[in-house]
Amino acid sequence: xxxxxxxxxxxxxxxxxxxxxxxxxxxxxxxxxxxxxxxxxxxxxxxxxxxxxxxxxxxxxxxxxxxxxxxxxxxxxxxxxxxxxxxxxxxxxxxxxxxxxxxxxxxxxxxxxxxxxxxxxxxxxxxxxxxxxxxxxxxxxxxxxxxxxxxxxxxxxxxxxxxxxxxxxxxxxxxxxxxxxxxxxxxxxxxxxxxxxxxxxxxxxxxxxxxxxxxxxxxxxxxxxxxxxxxxxxxxxxxxxxxxxxxxxxxxxxxxxxxxxxxxxxxxxxxxxxxxxxxxxxxxxxxxxxxxxxxxxxxxxxxxxxxxxxxx
Ligand SMILES: NC(=O)CC[C@H](N)C(=O)O
Numbered sequence: 001x002x003x004x005x006x007x008x009x010x011x012x013x014x015x016x017x018x019x020x021x022x023x024x025x026x027x028x029x030x031x032x033x034x035x036x037x038x039x040x041x042x043x044x045x046x047x048x049x050x051x052x053x054x055x056x057x058x059x060x061x062x063x064x065x066x067x068x069x070x071x072x073x074x075x076x077x078x079x080x081x082x083x084x085x086x087x088x089x090x091x092x093x094x095x096x097x098x099x100x101x102x103x104x105x106x107x108x109x110x111x112x113x114x115x116x117x118x119x120x121x122x123x124x125x126x127x128x129x130x131x132x133x134x135x136x137x138x139x140x141x142x143x144x145x146x147x148x149x150x151x152x153x154x155x156x157x158x159x160x161x162x163x164x165x166x167x168x169x170x171x172x173x174x175x176x177x178x179x180x181x182x183x184x185x186x187x188x189x190x191x192x193x194x195x196x197x198x199x200x201x202x203x204x205x206x207x208x209x210x211x212x213x214x215x216x217x218x219x220x221x222x223x224x225x226x227x228x229x230x231x232x233x234x235x236x237x238x239x240x241x242x243x244x245x246x247x248x249x250x251x252x253x254x255x256x257x258x259x260x261x262x263x264x265x266x267x268x269x270x271x272x273x274x275x276x277x278x279x280x281x282x283x284x285x286x287x288x289x290x291x292x293x294x295x296x297x298x299x300x301x302x303x304x305x306x307x308x309x310x311x312x
Contacts, residue, residue, distance in 0.1 A: 067265030112182020213279025259310025
């Protein structure tokens with residue numbers, strides 16, 4: 001049954017208010033020092049329906065950085081730039097069950113080949129596959145791609161978050177050197193990490209990621225113009241990874257509790273997709289022990305139960 005958007009718009013402020021309480025159970029990420037300033041209690045949401053209707057509530061105007069949400073879009077851009085075969089020579093298609101910046105399986109299984117493009121090791125390799133002669137060109141192409149899908153030129157690099165991560169990213173540096181040593185990463189480590197840190201530091205609001213989600217929900221076509229922005233096949237690949245790996249090592253639980261493709265980021269953002277219907281953007285900086293927005297996951301669970309969104 002299609003979502004009753006009118007009912008949703010009316011109820012949304014109350015649901016956001018009720019779910020905000022769960023933020024107290026979580027903690028704002030601090031390992032990237034600049035992220036530690038985010039307000040613990042914030043919760044905001046925007047929904048964009050393919051009919052053109054939109055709804056939003058709470059702190060939906062609060063800017064935040066994409067962080068791991070960017071990995072879905074660099075995967076799409078790498079697929080467009082290099083094709084499926086070249087991409088999957090470098091990264092696998094399987095969830096790890098480990099935390100997003102884990103080293104463990106990189107060495108244990110197929111040496112150096114990351115299990116999937118949504119863990120840090122996989123995303124770093126994907127960043128190296130984006131076309132461009134310099135890191136600046138690659139980053140510029142990623143930003144333009146995000147702006148096109150967000151339908152707005154306002155998403156930009158947050159310089160302080162970028163610098164803060166670049167100055168402290170010992171774990172990502174070690175992953176990248178390991179990938180280089182195993183010849184999975186062909187490009188140099190530092191220029192590749194520069195592209196990766198910048199894509200993570202693209203600043204957006206809930207409405208931007210709701211609109212990006214809507215394009216995925218609509219199989220790559222912008223519903224307002226009918227223009228194909230992304231090939232359907234690549235959107236299908238992206239959504240499959242979102243279901244199996246998008247919520248880190250809580251993806252299985254999320255599939256049971258909510259049941260829709262989603263990707264979270266360590267700034268507290270969640271991009272979610274109700275296939276064929278709508279795109280959702282959420283911000284809630286307090287994270288649970290798996291690194292997902294605690295209030296944000298509760299809000300999605302509530303909405304999914306109410307409107308029977310589960311794909312399963
Ligand atoms: N989970 C995340 O959002 C991780 C992204 C972050 N920039 C990192 O590499 O650690």
